[in-house]
Structures are given as structure tokens and as C-alpha cells.
Amino acid sequence: MDVQTQIEMEKAAQILKLLGDKTRLSMMKLLQNNECCVCELVEIYKASQPAISQHLRKLRDIELVKERRKRHWIFYSLNKENSYYQFVLNVLESLPSEDERLKELEKQGLRINCC
């Protein structure tokens, strides 16, 4: 059994509700290993910029992700400081990697690689 502390039922439901969306879940998996900016996510998920932005806001509101501004862009990544980080990892662990999607972007020359 994993090292993990127990988590309040209500909080767990709140987190799982957010993860229970195909786009957000896939984004979370992608952000597990990568820092991505909004425009990359827009490209990857073929969604509108506000749609992606609103998904990110929800994830940010409960502090599952954090942001880091760099030059023009805001880069998102998983927030490892969150008390529920381990719980989230447990869920993500079973999911297939989405890293290929970023590699695709890179091939197309659309990866934002500042610094």
C-alpha cells in the first residue's frame, strides 16, 4: 500500500469532480511531468483560449496547479505543496502518459521554450 494519508471525503469528492473531465484530467497528467503555458494547452486540446483558461482557473482555485510567469507566458505545473498532492498522484499514476502530445508540438515547432 502506498504511503498516503487519509483525506476528507468532501475534499476528495471536490478534487475528483475536477479530475472527472477529460480535458482537465489529461492536462493534469501532462503537467505532472511538464510545465506548459496556456497557448500550448490551447494547441494540444484544440480548445478555445478562454475554455482552457477557465479549466486552469478551477484547478488553480483548489490549488492543484500553480503558475509561473516568464516573459510573455504563464507556465502551469502541478502544485506539489498541496496537501492533497499525494492523493492526486495516486490517481494520475494509473493514467497513460500524455508526454507524446508535447513532443508532437515540438515537432511542429510550436513548443514554447523560453530560456
Add this chain to the structure above:
Amino acid sequence: MDVQTQIEMEKAAQILKLLGDKTRLSMMKLLQNNECCVCELVEIYKASQPAISQHLRKLRDIELVKERRKRHWIFYSLNKENSYYQFVLNVLESLPSEDERLKELEKQGLRINCC
């Protein structure tokens, strides 16, 4: 790391969406260790019978739970045959036990204990 196979992103999102509801999540945790009939769940969650029935239907539709009829009652439990059972267990593992709720019922003499 747990023994677990990878699960399709879309299927995972579908399951997590169902688990992302306080009542259903708690029910799933309860059913992890117990077989319960609908009227017990109605009592425990202080919800209407159709509300509980509809939650169960959703869980049954994607085969997360199964039913077993016995005398007047239909008893629900986790469906261990499901391909995603291990994934579900991984999620439930982090949650606090809900077994106390059943013990409470028992104290009140409301536990259905056929056979």
C-alpha cells in the same frame, strides 16, 4: 508503486466524474467493505429513495457496483470483476472508512440483516 495497469484517459474521466460526488463517493467507500441495500443507504445519506436509486443506477451502468436480490431487498456491493476495479480501489484507499455509519444503523436497529 501499486500493482496496476494503465487505464484509458476517457474511461478514467468517466469513472472520476461519477466518484466526484460526495454521496456516491462515500457510498462507494461504504460498499468497499459492506453489502448494503437501498433502504439502508437512504437512511444513512438522508436522501430520498429515488435519489439514491439514481445514484446507484449510474454506478451500476458503468459496472462499478453490482446487485444481489435477497428476499425483499436488493443488496449492492462493489463489482470486483470490473476491469477498472483496481483503479477504483486506488482512489478509495485514501478515503476514511465509512463503516461507522453502518454500525450506527445497527445500533438504531435499522440494519437489514437477512440470513
Add this chain to the structure above:
DNA sequence: TGAATATATAATAAAATACTTATATAATTA
């Protein structure tokens, strides 16, 4: 077989969620 009991389903209304379009903000660069 008929009444009682437990559960399911249908129809509807209410609430929550997600997407779109338009606009605002905030940092950057010229």
C-alpha cells in the same frame, strides 16, 4: 391471488457546469 413492501423509472424542474463571444488586464517590446 391480492396486498404490502422495496426498488426502479419517468417526467419535470432546478442547479451546476462548460462553452462562446466580447472585453479587460498585465507584461513586454519597439
Add this chain to the structure above:
DNA sequence: TAATTATATAAGTATTTTATTATATATTCA
């Protein structure tokens, strides 16, 4: 400092989800 770029927010609409009320079904028991 003005224009540009990336992202966020707001408002409105469409869609989905949840709960309620009413009714149906199916088993049990008398």
C-alpha cells in the same frame, strides 16, 4: 509611452446533472 502579445474575466447561452414527485414493477407473504 504606445502597440503587441498572452492570458484572464464577464456575460450570456447551451448542456448536463441532480433532485422531486408521481407512478410502475417485481418480489414476497398472507
